[in-house]
Amino acid sequence: MKLPIVAYGDPVLRKVCVNIDENYPDLDQLIANMFDTMYYASGVGLAAPQIGLPIRLFIVDTGDDEDGNKGYKKVFINAEMIEETGEPWAFTEGCLSIPEIREDVFRKPNIRIKYYDENWQLHEEEVTGMPARVIQHEYDHILGKLFTDTLGVLRKRMIKSKLDCISRGDIRADYKMKFPQQRKKR
Incomplete structure (x- = not known):
């Protein structure tokens, strides 16, 4: 099921999210819905706050590259960034919660992160390049930070x-969104 994406200006995007446990209701369905939503919106990552939930959950799928190399697809639950290293590099980022705005953001190319996957297996791994960048962007969401910060x-x-236009809903998005300051139509 495709869920509406929360737009810039909604307070949930500024909350520091809370950990969840194995008993979180309908977690498998939530994860499946998040992937459906992300793919429909042509994203490469989606964090729970972007669908209105202040929990430490995000997904990433960078897709296969032009050379046919397999993409990086993972579910991150209760993630903790352990280390970010390397010389920061600029890349133009966007965000499904902030449509129509793209800006250069500097991020370090290497990370070490600890997280649970959808089967509650604990992982600690090093990630580099574009997948590391996407993870850092989504990880920022669960800390209440946006790339515009x-x-x-x-x-x-x-x-x-x-x-301000995004908050009011004065934009056109190709996917369903919830705008915090949208005026009711009569």
């Missing part, structure tokens, strides 16, 4: 009116 003061001022 990394921008300089001037750049934030320049996109403020666009962000």
